[in-house]
Amino acid sequence: MMIRKCLVPSSFFFILLSLSFPKLALANTPDKVGASACIACHSDQGEAFKKNIHSRTFPAIKKIAFEESCETCHGPGSLHMEAGGDRSKPGFATIKNPKNLKGAESAAICLQCHDNGKRMFWKGSQHESRNLACVQCHSMHSSKGPSLLVKNSESETCYQCHLQRKAQGQKSTHMPIKEGKLQCTSCHNPHGSAGPKLLAQNSTNENCYSCHAEKRGPFLWDHPPVRENCLNCHDAHGSNHDKLLKVKRPRLCQQCHNEGGPGVHVSVPGTPAVTYALERACLKCHPMIHGSNHPQGVRFQR
Numbered sequence: 001m002m003i004r005k006c007l008v009p010s011s012f013f014f015i016l017l018s019l020s021f022p023k024l025a026l027a028n029t030p031d032k033v034g035a036s037a038c039i040a041c042h043s044d045q046g047e048a049f050k051k052n053i054h055s056r057t058f059p060a061i062k063k064i065a066f067e068e069s070c071e072t073c074h075g076p077g078s079l080h081m082e083a084g085g086d087r088s089k090p091g092f093a094t095i096k097n098p099k100n101l102k103g104a105e106s107a108a109i110c111l112q113c114h115d116n117g118k119r120m121f122w123k124g125s126q127h128e129s130r131n132l133a134c135v136q137c138h139s140m141h142s143s144k145g146p147s148l149l150v151k152n153s154e155s156e157t158c159y160q161c162h163l164q165r166k167a168q169g170q171k172s173t174h175m176p177i178k179e180g181k182l183q184c185t186s187c188h189n190p191h192g193s194a195g196p197k198l199l200a201q202n203s204t205n206e207n208c209y210s211c212h213a214e215k216r217g218p219f220l221w222d223h224p225p226v227r228e229n230c231l232n233c234h235d236a237h238g239s240n241h242d243k244l245l246k247v248k249r250p251r252l253c254q255q256c257h258n259e260g261g262p263g264v265h266v267s268v269p270g271t272p273a274v275t276y277a278l279e280r281a282c283l284k285c286h287p288m289i290h291g292s293n294h295p296q297g298v299r300f301q302r
């Protein structure tokens, strides 16, 4: 970074002045100095900002001239400038760095303009209440990905904190995120949502139906655990069993259908005895496990 020393008024002189003329103490509140003054010392950030979408949209949409842009986010900088880059001078810290501020204070800078759209449920969201700031995912001067993200992809941005999800993405079956067919935000809104778990929809099943519409029904014969929650049997991110199943078959089914020990069918005379079952056995005879529309499909055989 290029840094130039500036001539600063001696603070001794300043204190003397403000003692004799109390009104001058107001000089302790910083004024705006304009982008050119900032760029004189911060040419790197200045250049980076010129490539940022904000340098185009501030004037075009917000009617904020380029000269006013830095201080829209960083606050007025005259005292910081006078400190001439010397951290020990009290004026230095009057400049705001969104990266060093507490979550809510930092986000407030961005929410001046972005308190709408996808951020409708930011307040009270899981991320907001855990003190995340916008700048943990977005960068204004050194973004690497789309949407000004701090990492070169969306999932990498999330994996900064959600390592378990990264591990699941490597499992033998997983949502095709690394294949590029889906992103975390295909299902979640990291800015907050009306639904649970930051889901873009109002429930897990609504989320699944949004892409797997054929599972929505209505069916003549419903399988209750499917209606209740797809995640009774599937994992939403990745698993070591095929089809994202949480548990290996037939154990999956036997968790609930377990009368008489390892077998099922004991309560229905004339049904085959299934005392042991091969991995897919249940599905061979009960293939319509998500629900059936066949008049005789009450046991999901067709």
Ligand code: HEC
Pocket: 001, 003, 004, 005, 006, 033, 034, 035, 037, 038, 039, 040, 041, 042, 070, 071, 074, 076, 077, 078, 080, 081, 083, 084, 085, 086, 093, 095, 096, 097, 100
């Ligand atoms: C006289 C030179 C100078 C001027 C003018 C100047 N700065 Fe700085 N600024 C510095 C120096 C030096 C640092 C410390 C850099 C470092 O530690 O890497 C700094 C740090 C900062 C920081 C980081 C603060 C922190 O605590 O992390 C921000 C934000 C900043 N400047 C913004 C601005 C803005 C906005 C303007 C214009 C209003 C401005 N600066 C004007 C010299 C200047």
Ligand code: HEC
Pocket: 053, 054, 057, 058, 061, 062, 064, 072, 073, 098, 109, 110, 111, 112, 113, 114, 134, 135, 138, 140, 146, 147, 148
């Ligand atoms: C003075 C208003 C203003 C402030 C303050 C502001 N933005 Fe923006 N931002 C805009 C406008 C205008 C756009 C253009 C897109 C639009 O219409 O929303 C934009 C676009 C964006 C985009 C979309 C980038 C893309 O490639 O599509 C992101 C991300 C963003 N801002 C994040 C932030 C963050 C984070 C902060 C706080 C550090 C912030 N903004 C502060 C006005 C602002």
Ligand code: HEC
Pocket: 107, 110, 111, 114, 117, 118, 119, 122, 127, 132, 133, 134, 135, 136, 137, 138, 147, 154, 157, 185, 190, 191
């Ligand atoms: C946990 C990570 C994360 C946090 C925290 C976060 N964002 Fe985002 N943001 C994203 C991702 C990922 C995208 C791109 C996907 C999308 O558009 O939803 C995005 C997109 C955006 C966009 C462009 C799309 C749009 O909505 O117009 C804006 C603007 C934006 N974020 C602003 C903000 C602001 C302001 C904050 C803080 C209040 C914030 N973000 C906090 C991850 C985050």
Ligand code: HEC
Pocket: 035, 038, 039, 042, 045, 046, 049, 054, 069, 070, 071, 072, 073, 074, 097, 098, 099, 135, 138, 139, 140, 141, 142, 143
């Ligand atoms: C839209 C809001 C926004 C605008 C406008 C903006 N900045 Fe920043 N600035 C930030 C954020 C957020 C950070 C924290 C680091 C990051 O996101 O890259 C930051 C960090 C900095 C830093 C600290 C060094 C660093 O990279 O962490 C300096 C210096 C700085 N900005 C200077 C400027 C200057 C000079 C301008 C005007 C040309 C400017 N900023 C315009 C939001 C903004």
Ligand code: HEC
Pocket: 126, 127, 130, 132, 136, 137, 154, 157, 158, 159, 160, 161, 162, 184, 185, 188, 189, 190, 196, 197, 198, 199
């Ligand atoms: C800076 C760290 C950080 C980043 C980056 C981050 N998160 Fe989070 N996330 C958290 C924390 C902290 C929680 C709260 C965890 C808890 O309460 O157990 C959370 C919770 C969540 C939750 C669960 C909400 C709930 O109700 O339990 C989801 C979903 C989520 N994050 C998605 C994302 C997505 C998608 C991204 C990337 C766009 C992302 N996160 C990036 C820190 C982060």
Ligand code: HEC
Pocket: 155, 158, 159, 162, 165, 166, 175, 177, 182, 183, 184, 185, 186, 187, 188, 197, 199, 204, 207, 231, 236, 237
């Ligand atoms: C296909 C949809 C989908 C995708 C893609 C997806 N998730 Fe999720 N995620 C869900 C569902 C559904 C839940 C709710 C799980 C529950 O209720 O237990 C969830 C829950 C979470 C949770 C909270 C976990 C908990 O145990 O409470 C986090 C954190 C999370 N997801 C992060 C991510 C991240 C990071 C990505 C991207 C790498 C991602 N998700 C991609 C659907 C998805």
Ligand code: HEC
Pocket: 173, 174, 175, 176, 181, 182, 186, 187, 204, 207, 208, 209, 210, 211, 212, 230, 231, 234, 235, 236, 242, 243, 244
């Ligand atoms: C945004 C779209 C989307 C959402 C939402 C979604 N999925 Fe998927 N799902 C996909 C795609 C894409 C595939 C991969 C299909 C392919 O590669 O042929 C897939 C595959 C699957 C598979 C098959 C995996 C395999 O190995 O064959 C299962 C099971 C599945 N999803 C269940 C769910 C569940 C449960 C939910 C709700 C938590 C859900 N999906 C939400 C898009 C989605």
Ligand code: HEC
Pocket: 205, 208, 209, 212, 215, 216, 223, 225, 226, 227, 229, 230, 231, 232, 233, 234, 243, 245, 283, 289, 290
């Ligand atoms: C009772 C357990 C169970 C529940 C609950 C369940 N599934 Fe499944 N699902 C399975 C089994 C078992 C398979 C594997 C079927 C096969 O191998 O033929 C499967 C396969 C799938 C597949 C991939 C093959 C196909 O049929 O397209 C998708 C997608 C899927 N399920 C989505 C869902 C959705 C969406 C829900 C919630 C509405 C859901 N599942 C609820 C057991 C379940």
Ligand code: HEC
Pocket: 223, 224, 225, 232, 233, 252, 253, 254, 255, 256, 257, 282, 283, 286, 289, 298, 299, 300
């Ligand atoms: C989370 C618990 C749960 C799981 C797991 C589960 N089921 Fe069910 N299943 C039920 C419930 C509850 C009913 C409704 C029973 C009733 O109406 O008496 C049902 C009904 C059925 C029926 C129709 C029986 C009847 O009496 O109407 C069949 C067949 C069936 N399940 C097969 C399976 C198979 C095969 C699997 C494994 C892929 C499976 N189930 C997994 C809970 C479960």
Ligand code: HEC
Pocket: 250, 253, 254, 257, 264, 265, 266, 267, 268, 271, 272, 274, 277, 281, 282, 283, 284, 285, 286, 299
């Ligand atoms: C060889 C074919 C076959 C296999 C394999 C099979 N079933 Fe069945 N199942 C049937 C038939 C036939 C019925 C009775 C249908 C009817 O009443 O119309 C039945 C009935 C049921 C019922 C309802 C009656 C009851 O006992 O509650 C459930 C639940 C059930 N099966 C679950 C399973 C599970 C779980 C597995 C795997 C462990 C499985 N079935 C394997 C053929 C099979």
